[in-house]
Amino acid sequence: MKITGRAIKYGANVDTDVIIPARYLNTSDKNELAKHCMEDLDPDFVNRVKPGDIIVAGPNFGCGSSREHAPVAIKASGIACVIAPSFARIFYRNSINTGLAILECEEAYKDICDGDELEIDFSSGIITDHTAHVVFRANAFPEFIAEIIEADGLVEYTRKKLGK
């Protein structure tokens, strides 16, 4: 599968409190959550994000609270993928489980600029920056993560296991 979109760039340690502040956690409605996505880091995010855009951020993306509302809000806001050198481990699990595409790639974070036009080929992990004319290769998913993604998320994987 290939996608194209524009890069929206952030720094290191983007925590789940800024991705979706706790004051909005009295609901788990994804569209409500999306209205406040990134609010405390980038109040303009919700106005400028377009369906298919790609977040490119620094190491330890999604650190902090285990709230699954964070990847849910990002996905519902229209973001097609998050690229970062590393992800906090609960956010990583939550993204796989809720179907938010994530890719680990250190060079992409160093070289991609805000607004660059990107293309991602998920089958090969190749990220192409059409603005800067550079190509990056993301880390491949461990086999078992690929299995969960292939099974269409953890819920389907679990249903199969339970024979439902």
Next chain:
Amino acid sequence: MGIGMTMTQKILAKHAGREMIREGELIEAKLDLLLGNDITTPPAIDCFRDSAFGSVFDKDKIVLVPDHFAPNKDIKSAEQCRKMREFAREQNITHYFEQGQAGMGVEHVIIPENGLARPGDCIIGADSHTCTYGALGAFSTGVGSTDLACAMATGTTWFRVPGAIKVILTGNLNPYVSGKDVILSLIGKIGVDGALYRSLEFCGEGVAELTMADRLTICNMAIECGAKNGIFPVDATTLEYVRERVPGYADQPEWLFPDEDAVYESILEMDLSSIRPVVSFPHLPSNTKELGTFGKIRIDQVVVGSCTNGRIEDMRKAAAILRGRKVADGLRAIILPGSQKVYKQALEEGLLAVFVDAGCVVSAPTCGPCLGGYMGVLAKGEKCVSTTNRNFVGRMGHKESEVYLAGVEVAAASAVLGYIGSPDELSEA
């Protein structure tokens, strides 16, 4: 080069039915306990119902605690709590803790307190601070709502076997230094992703110096340097704590120790006697400064409590500082005993009267202010010294407010001083 397993790997191997596991492997592990709260459980319930999972795998192994926005802070929060309550009733969940009832409180305070976590257990919770129970020699870690939903159905979950950082503790703690200063210092040293995906395995003669409250605080914040879990060896302190709370608990499992030739990614030594009271400045827990190395910072609020520092030992330390003193003019001090048990004990020991006489707000157990929910939300530009665990942008309120993380004694002293300071700066009460 050794080939042995770390303590965490031993627990995971046991729960995966394997003799030996290696870092990086995927395993499926049986779970002894699962936890959810009023923020993370409602999406898990939706997932559980949408997937037609039917019944939970074991009604005795699921703990549901309405503690984040409870006592209900608004109508939407009340709906979330009701959803969890109805699910608990429908599934006949044994350990559903209703607001105000016996055993209730902040999730990570009440699980050890009620004897629900034991050495060698394998525990997940839909809350990042689930890593707290490593203090008891358990493997415990945070997950999300979908993981919780699936694990409620199967009683298992997958883990990538983590590598470990060995932290060797030596020496004795100085006055006004506690487990909070130990973990903040460690996070300051290795950074907020310094232990990403890995275990923090504590060991060394310094362990005996730490109370169970100190160890719970240390493991609670393992997540703040990215760790999958933090874990302490089981010793006399652990056994005494567990035997008092788990009916019939005799001895630690004989397999529960790291192999002598266990493989560690790195080894860190911490001399407890070299640790001074520290404060984490906005907006990262790793942004630590030793008390006395910065100028006078005036504050608007102090919070003492939370899953990090809401235990009776913390209440006693706060009361020892506040006894006979007054909170500074124009400052709000909010004290939150971590559970009904802590609340009652503090009441019986006269600590609550000390807090009220000093001019503090004393609240029911809740996570409220720690995550900017309610019961102490900060206005634009306000500064707060808090014994909680995070100081990210907007964590406790307005995005231009500031949270300074500290231990209980520094927080209580700062409430009296009106600025971030040490108990040594207080005049005689």
